[in-house]
Amino acid sequence: MGKDFIHLSNISKSFDGQMILDELDLKIKENEFMTLLGPSGCGKTTTLRLLGGFETPDEGKIFFDGKDITHLPPNERKLNTVFQKYALFTHMSIAENIAFGLKISKKSKAYIDDKIKYALKLVNLDGYENRSVDSLSGGQQQRIAIARAIVNEPKVLLLDEPLGALDLKLRQDMQYELIRLKEELGITFVYVTHDQEEALTMSDKIVVMNQGYIQQIGSPEDIYNEPINAFVADFIGESNIIDGVMIEDKLVEILGTKIPCVDIGFDKNQPVDVVIRPEDVKLVDPSAGFMEGDVVSIIFKGVHYEIEVHANGYDWLVHTTKMHPVGSHVGINVTPFNIQIMNKPESSDEKAVELDV
Amino acid sequence: MFKLKKQFLAGPYIVWIIGFILLPIVLILFYGLSDYHGNFTFDNLLSIFDPIHMKSLLFSLRLALICTVICLILAYPLAMILNSMHLKHQSFVVFVFVLPMWMNFMLRILAWKLLLSNNGVINNILASLGLPAIQLLNTPSAVVFGMVYDYLPFMILPIYNAMSRIGHDIIDAARDLGANQVQVFFKITMPLTISGVLSGIIMVFVPALTSFVISNLLGGGKVLLIGNVIEQEFMQTMDWNLGSGLSIVLMIFVIASMAFMNTHNKDGEGTAVW
Numbered sequence: 165m166g167k168d169f170i171h172l173s174n175i176s177k178s179f180d181g182q183m184i185l186d187e188l189d190l191k192i193k194e195n196e197f198m199t200l201l202g203p204s205g206c207g208k209t210t211t212l213r214l215l216g217g218f219e220t221p222d223e224g225k226i227f228f229d230g231k232d233i234t235h236l237p238p239n240e241r242k243l244n245t246v247f248q249k250y251a252l253f254t255h256m257s258i259a260e261n262i263a264f265g266l267k268i269s270k271k272s273k274a275y276i277d278d279k280i281k282y283a284l285k286l287v288n289l290d291g292y293e294n295r296s297v298d299s300l301s302g303g304q305q306q307r308i309a310i311a312r313a314i315v316n317e318p319k320v321l322l323l324d325e326p327l328g329a330l331d332l333k334l335r336q337d338m339q340y341e342l343i344r345l346k347e348e349l350g351i352t353f354v355y356v357t358h359d360q361e362e363a364l365t366m367s368d369k370i371v372v373m374n375q376g377y378i379q380q381i382g383s384p385e386d387i388y389n390e391p392i393n394a395f396v397a398d399f400i401g402e403s404n405i406i407d408g409v410m411i412e413d414k415l416v417e418i419l420g421t422k423i424p425c426v427d428i429g430f431d432k433n434q435p436v437d438v439v440i441r442p443e444d445v446k447l448v449d450p451s452a453g454f455m456e457g458d459v460v461s462i463i464f465k466g467v468h469y470e471i472e473v474h475a476n477g478y479d480w481l482v483h484t485t486k487m488h489p490v491g492s493h494v495g496i497n498v499t500p501f502n503i504q505i506m507n508k509p510e511s512s513d514e515k516a517v518e519l520d521v
Numbered sequence: 522m523f524k525l526k527k528q529f530l531a532g533p534y535i536v537w538i539i540g541f542i543l544l545p546i547v548l549i550l551f552y553g554l555s556d557y558h559g560n561f562t563f564d565n566l567l568s569i570f571d572p573i574h575m576k577s578l579l580f581s582l583r584l585a586l587i588c589t590v591i592c593l594i595l596a597y598p599l600a601m602i603l604n605s606m607h608l609k610h611q612s613f614v615v616f617v618f619v620l621p622m623w624m625n626f627m628l629r630i631l632a633w634k635l636l637l638s639n640n641g642v643i644n645n646i647l648a649s650l651g652l653p654a655i656q657l658l659n660t661p662s663a664v665v666f667g668m669v670y671d672y673l674p675f676m677i678l679p680i681y682n683a684m685s686r687i688g689h690d691i692i693d694a695a696r697d698l699g700a701n702q703v704q705v706f707f708k709i710t711m712p713l714t715i716s717g718v719l720s721g722i723i724m725v726f727v728p729a730l731t732s733f734v735i736s737n738l739l740g741g742g743k744v745l746l747i748g749n750v751i752e753q754e755f756m757q758t759m760d761w762n763l764g765s766g767l768s769i770v771l772m773i774f775v776i777a778s779m780a781f782m783n784t785h786n787k788d789g790e791g792t793a794v795w
Contacts, residue, residue: 218693238696251694255712264708265698309694316698 169194169352170215170320175224177210184210185376187224192320192354197346199355199363202373203399208356211373212322215354216245229319239268243320244313248328250305252297258284258308259293265316283311286345303334310345320352327362339365360400364388372396393506397439404445404481408438408505416505419476423454423498427505437506442483444502447473453495459488553765565766574750574767581747582774584661585729588668589676592725593718595669596676600717601710603677604684615681618674630667630738637663637739659741667735675724683717684710719782727775747771 170192177185185207192198200208213219214226217238225234233241244265253261259280266276284290287307297305306326313321323342327335343366346353357363363370364384372379372387372395380392391397394405408418410430415422418438430436450456457475471482475496488494556562568574603614621629636642637657644654657663687710695705733748740746747767754764 216693216697218696237701238693239699239701245694245697247690247694249688249690251688251690253691253695253709264695264700268699268704312698 167194168192169196169229170354171227172211172214173225173227175211175214175221175226177207177214177219177221183376185214185221188376188378190371190378190381192352193369195350195352197343197353197355197366197368199357199367199370200373201357201360201363201370201399202379203358205375206373207376208358208373209324212245212324212354212356215243215320216322217241242318243322244316244318245322245324246306246309246313246326248325250302250309252305252309252312254297256297257293258289258295258297258300261297261308262312262315264312269316279315283315286314286348287311287341303330303338306330306338307341314345314349314351318351320354321349323353323355325357326355327359328357335362342366364400372399374399391439391504391506393509394437394439395509397437397504397506402442402481404440404442404478406438406440406478408436410434410436410505414500416503419455419478421455421476423503424500425503425505426500427503430505435508437508439504439506440498440502442470442481443468444498445473445480445482445484446497446499447471447482447484447486447488448495448497450493450495453497455496457494457496459490459492459494462488462490549765549768551765552761553769556762565762566770568763568766569770574747577745577750578747578770578774580661580745581730584665584668584746585726588665588672588729589722589726591665591669592673592676593722595673596680596721597718599677600681600684600714603681611685615678618677621670622674626671627734627738629671630735633663633667633670634658634738637666658739659743661740661744663739664736664744664746667739668729668732671735672725672729675728676721679717679720679724680714681717683714687713719785723779723782726778730775730778731771 168191170190172188172190175185175188175190176183188207188211190211200211202208210219214221217233217236217240220235225232227233228241228243253264256264262280262283263276266279271279280293281290284292287310289304289307289311292300292304292308297308300308306329309326310321326342327338330338339362342353342355355363355366364387367384369381370384370387371381374395380387380396382390387396388400391400391403397403398405406418408416410427410433411417411422412432413428413430414425416425416427416436416438417423425438446453455475457473457480460472460474460479462472463470465483468483468485469487471484471488473480473482473494473496480496482496553565554561554563556564569578603611606614634641638644639654639656639658641658643657647654691709691713692705695709696702700708731748733746733752736744736746736749737752740749748771751764751767751771754760754767758764
């Protein structure tokens, strides 16, 4: 990956006295597909709007290719945005929509016509030049919105939950299309979503945010396999998050049972969060597990069964391809490698952990 | 059976339409196209070319046009300011603009008559400042003023309505694509509010053209609009045939102006009148 291209430096922003971003510091590399992921109200859209120039930070600076653009109006920034609700100009044809930015920057007619053709081809809508906006489906409108943004050859494309309004199948198709576009164009994508699956599918790097703080930055694999705290673990996929106490290095106690793990460096008897992915829980003979329990419910999910096992006062969520009828007595086992030990958050605000990007 | 029942429900409206809309129009057409003895004639229509009638028609068109232009000049920036305000305040300001419309139309105009008269509030204030009194009442300006005062909300509301329908993200998108604020206005805001402007123009121009109460009260009989001429034919000369003939001519002007506006309003949004 290239050099740091955008730097959001210690950004704070509040609306009506409510803190949205608190000393956010984020670097984005050139030619990277970066996703800001988090629940609504976590500050991800505000971060994107700060980049686009639609908001000004209360504190902090934004650097773009080494230049301070904190107070630059949106029309002077070399990046373009794809909006959640498409925001196409309904009084213009498709071609006029795509040509909007190029006409403003006074490009020649031949150049504009070429670009319109190229952009429509890129989003698989050749021949739609003279259609009206209203005659297009949601997915087509979103592709026009993307075409309208990329003809301006931005260095960075900002996407604000662009697939949020589409149905599941179309959303999946568009995900592949976006990955293809990013590879063809070779520009930086900054993508905002609350959909963890979308983030895992498309991103080079994911920034998990909550309540204005960055929780974790990493590749999709890192974020999924090594969540840094209970919030990330819970937000990215399903998890069993259990209160535990670190007995010593490589030994943790949960639900009254001591189990081996691989984590070291915690204090003795330190309270921790123990995170175990449901697909990492193995159901074995009662005698072979570190804990015994009873199957409470079972749901067939297609690829696997989702089973709930009540053991030592906790309802374990288990994903397995083997059928275990309700009421059967089972043992629970987890490979030490698959047990994640995490520090408990210091406060309910879950302060961001200092990270080197 | 069920279908018949539903049609029956429309009965009162059909009676209303026939009794209060179609019948009067037929009567106007009948009177307008016949002489005192009931013989068919175009004379009543052609009497618009009578110099006095022509003069008041042109004068009416001029005042209505001036009134419409003033309303547009006042309303467009107002609608923009309104639209840029916080949502909470928006509804309050709209309420303030609409509030006078809850009062009786005649009362409002009578109030202005008192304010503008030679011994009225405005001249009293001028006198107390040592300034000479000015003739306000019974001038064409007073009539235009009254019209603007009365019809301004009808210009503001459709424009504001069209403007508030432009989403913030549309403006953001235009800015994002490189447009500065002036370009956003001419390329986005204006084209998207043109339908509101057109219906505002119709809603102001048509009543201003046909008005006779405002010119009666604030013009003091000195400002003779085509509406006043028609009123006089009906109420004083009792020449219903001539009055109806002139009404038909005026109706033709109204319909023509609305048709003209309509051809220039392709998307047909906000034209509640047509």
